[in-house]
Amino acid sequence: MFVGHAVFAFALVAGAAAIRGVDSTRALSLGAVAAAFAAAPDVDIAYALVGVVGAQTTDALSVASQFWQTGNLVHRAMTHSVVVAPIVAVAAALWLRGRRVGRRRGLVAAAALLATVVAVAAAVSGGLGLLVMALFAAAVLAITEATERWTDLGPRATFSAALVGLLSHPFGDLFTGSPPAMLYPFDATLFADRLAFSVDPTLNLLGAFGLELLTIWAGLLVALHLSGYSLRDAVDGRAALGAAYAVSVLLIPAPTLELSYPFVFSVLAVGMVGAAPRVGIRSRRVELPDRVAALCTGLTAVSIAGVAYAVAYLVA
Known part of the structure; x- marks a missing residue:
């Protein structure tokens, strides 16, 4: 959900601003600031680099596992508090x-x-709490400095965008991994277990993946609307090639939240079809798609691939 947090906050804030009649430039600024603040809580995952540096293997899956095992010592804790x-x-x-x-x-x-x-985090969680919360505070100040430099938003608008971004983040984490410590520093639990789409671990992973895709689509559609782009003109027919990903149900292990890397990396690779050059049959000219077309076509291909895999998994 690293990308999903930011995109959801962007869609929520920029979309609300557009509905209220705010001009597109300001709506995009509000959405961008909310997105940046929504991503800030995940600065705590920087601690996972300790595990990567200390890993005794170069195997990609083992390193990724070590990354998450170390990061989860502090991930979704103090920085994810409402x-x-x-x-x-x-x-x-x-x-x-x-x-x-x-x-x-x-x-x-x-x-x-x-x-x-930072001091409260240090008192409650010791040196690790001090380090993580200090990183979080530094990230917040960096985002605020960028807001001051690159936008004309005032304190009230910045507060609103920051609040939406920071508060929306932990709720998005309820579908993956362990529930965030939403009431930190208080020793109280708001959600004891993550929310599941299905008792089947693979369908649960696919549900979370689908939710992420819907979130990204929401953000993309808001951005396209505010920027004056047409989705119909931006999507190339090659996106339909994503349907071929269904055969991967026979080639990769059934994905779960605990073993998602083979599925996630391979299904995202399908999106590269959006950036592939187009060759004119008559003109024999090679044309590179613009960034918007590449993004929209790639996301459509990934979405089709996800649906195709889900259907193949249910049928197999």
Whole structure:
């Protein structure tokens, strides 16, 4: 869900802005800021690099397994809290306001809030908590600085976009892996188990994959609408080649949330069909698709491939 978190926040915020009649440029800015903040909680996965560096093998699957085993020691914990999110969003708004008007008071207040959050994490989770939350605070400040530099959004708009992004993130994680510690630093559980689409582990994985695709489609359609592009004109007929992926049901292990790499990497590779050059039969000219056409065709191919695999799995 790394990509899905950001795309969902973008679709939610930019789509709502478009419905309210906000001009496309501002709606895109709001969506982009929300997307950036929605991705910020996953900075905690940086700790997984410790496991990769210490891995005693070069086997790709083993390294990936070590990556997640190490990362899950802190992943979806302190940075995924709905208690912490509003405080961080307020800090971002105060920092932006201080940068906009040139007053140190706002910067000091924002720094104090973030320092408090880091200190609480250190008190509750020790040195690891301090390290992870400090990375999170740094990511938040970096996003806020980018917002100040590249957009004209004010503190209130930034607060709203940041809050939506930060709060939406942990709920997206309920479908994969262990449930986030949403009430951190309090010792209380909001969701004890992840949400499942099916008792069949493969269908459960395919359900999560389908949800991710729907999220990406939502974000793409909002972006196309705000940018004035037509989806019909952007999708090439070669996307239908994704149906051939159905044969992979015989070639790769049945995917689950615990063993998803062969399926995920191979089905995403199908999307490369969107970037493949087109050769004119009559003109014999090679034409490269533009970025929008490549993205839309590739995503359509991946979607068709996912559906084809699901059908083949049910029939097999």
